[in-house]
Amino acid sequence: MNIHTVATQPYLDQKPGTSGLRKQVPTFQQRNYLENFVQSIFDSLDGYEGTTLVLGGDGRYYNREAIQIILKMAAANGFGKVLVGQGGILSTPAASNLIRQNQALGGIILSASHNPGGPEGDFGVKYNIDNGGPAPEKITNAIYKRTQTIDAYQMLEALDLNLDQLGTVALGEMTVEVVDSVAAYADLMQSLFDFDAIREYIASGFSLAVDSMHAVTGPYASKIFEGLLGAPAGTVKNGVPLENFGGGHPDPNLVYAHDLVEILFGDTPPDFGAASDGDGDRNMILGSNFFVTPSDSLAVLAANATLVPGYKDGIAGVARSMPTSAAVDRVAAKLNINSYETPTGWKFFGNLLDAGKATLCGEESFGTGSNHVREKDGLWAVLFWLNILAVRKQSVADIVKEHWATYGRNYYSRHDYEGVDSDRANTLMGNLRDKVGTMKGKTFGSYTVDYADDFSYTDPVDNSVSQKQGIRIGFTDGSRVVFRLSGTGTQGATLRVYLESYEADTAKHGIETQEALGELIQIADEIAQIKTLTGRDQPTVIT
Ligand code: VG1
Numbered sequence: 001m002n003i004h005t006v007a008t009q010p011y012l013d014q015k016p017g018t019s020g021l022r023k024q025v026p027t028f029q030q031r032n033y034l035e036n037f038v039q040s041i042f043d044s045l046d047g048y049e050g051t052t053l054v055l056g057g058d059g060r061y062y063n064r065e066a067i068q069i070i071l072k073m074a075a076a077n078g079f080g081k082v083l084v085g086q087g088g089i090l091s092t093p094a095a096s097n098l099i100r101q102n103q104a105l106g107g108i109i110l111s112a113s114h115n116p117g118g119p120e121g122d123f124g125v126k127y128n129i130d131n132g133g134p135a136p137e138k139i140t141n142a143i144y145k146r147t148q149t150i151d152a153y154q155m156l157e158a159l160d161l162n163l164d165q166l167g168t169v170a171l172g173e174m175t176v177e178v179v180d181s182v183a184a185y186a187d188l189m190q191s192l193f194d195f196d197a198i199r200e201y202i203a204s205g206f207s208l209a210v211d212s213m214h215a216v217t218g219p220y221a222s223k224i225f226e227g228l229l230g231a232p233a234g235t236v237k238n239g240v241p242l243e244n245f246g247g248g249h250p251d252p253n254l255v256y257a258h259d260l261v262e263i264l265f266g267d268t269p270p271d272f273g274a275a276s277d278g279d280g281d282r283n284m285i286l287g288s289n290f291f292v293t294p295s296d297s298l299a300v301l302a303a304n305a306t307l308v309p310g311y312k313d314g315i316a317g318v319a320r321s322m323p324t325s326a327a328v329d330r331v332a333a334k335l336n337i338n339s340y341e342t343p344t345g346w347k348f349f350g351n352l353l354d355a356g357k358a359t360l361c362g363e364e365s366f367g368t369g370s371n372h373v374r375e376k377d378g379l380w381a382v383l384f385w386l387n388i389l390a391v392r393k394q395s396v397a398d399i400v401k402e403h404w405a406t407y408g409r410n411y412y413s414r415h416d417y418e419g420v421d422s423d424r425a426n427t428l429m430g431n432l433r434d435k436v437g438t439m440k441g442k443t444f445g446s447y448t449v450d451y452a453d454d455f456s457y458t459d460p461v462d463n464s465v466s467q468k469q470g471i472r473i474g475f476t477d478g479s480r481v482v483f484r485l486s487g488t489g490t491q492g493a494t495l496r497v498y499l500e501s502y503e504a505d506t507a508k509h510g511i512e513t514q515e516a517l518g519e520l521i522q523i524a525d526e527i528a529q530i531k532t533l534t535g536r537d538q539p540t541v542i543t
């Protein structure tokens, strides 16, 4: 065997963000850049010799090259086996499932999720641990620390493997198994949902459109919706994964998934529509002429969970990221279960899921999931909705409106200011941090501040503390404004402003969202001086 120890020098910018290390492709293509980070992952793990690793990505540009490099490094470092998705394809939830099913030590998922792909687009590397979930901060901090001092990595000299051929081959002393990217995941879905009921409902005329946005979910969606559930050919749009996602931005929201939005808000809309993001862990749910906010979606799933076979005995608890609306908290209160509030990013749900404290989790950013894996799961959420619809046989809009009538409506919107100058964004956040201590009791228009802080989270399982997770300003009527900077962007800064206001009165549930939040939007600008400091008149993206 020809194993080389290759000398290298640290790159100082390899700090993982909300979801792994994300950089522009040319950054990753710098000499030893990927190798340094991967070796730093390995160096941060204990006892990996002889263990199994799962490897795959969302199919974006540089996916295949990176997989060949990582396979040779894993072989040189003494891993026993790597399970790699066929063609290098694994959605994030499918990778999480494979890690769990195969008792792997962990997995490397190559994705920058919703960020655009292509030679000038973004690339990313995430490490997931043995529970199938994103590495917690303790590990990402250790990886980052290692990247600061790394001086060598291990590399096997070998020919590239054929990633398209299913089966097992040797790479040095390591085994590489190329596995079907979809099969195990599709089996898992069938164990959770009533596929017969959904199939019958579709056969009876219920119509749907699913947009994979030329990203990783294409093969999964085609097999599940058009194959197993018998939906007509063409139900899955943009179902072929492309290295540049067809030039699109695989972010399932009203702005970037506009093709699907036009279909669902068109003249002859189907009953149901859904879109997925780049790596398949997020989802957008639409009905005929109706948009379900992700926060409401989580609440509806929680309230209807017992209609679905996999959750028929009820849910132990729910968890939501801090900026996610409190809609699910109201469901939890009624079900008499706990609702946990965590920082942004799926890594904070892992302990709650492992400890059985939460069964369903969700984020306002179109991410929903459960204890079936340890990642958010876009197609799982779509199937959950389809199962509920097949049982209740009502429209999406009616189900959500009934939900509001029962629990009240949490009007909700996120305003993103993308590509803002980093210094200005940091000034804005710094100013807010300086202010929060003295805001309680102050009034703005018709709102009075009930609390204001920089969110800090103490994990109830391992007591680890995560600070500075976003500025929260809560008002006495339950409304909120939250400010934080994105941890997934690669250029400048993205300011995210989250707005929420609660309305109990059913007669007032029909107001347009931006109108309902109008006064709060102004107050957010007044408090944070958004327009002045960012130099922007309006957000880049409103979801
Ligand atoms: C965003 C979302 C967050 C999500 C993260 C990763 O992070 O806000 O809720 O968990 O993306 O999702 P940020 O730091 O940019 O706000 V994904 O689908 O990109 O893995």
Ligand code: CO
Residues within 6 Å of the ligand: 113, 114, 277, 278, 279, 280, 281, 282
């Ligand atoms: Co994603």
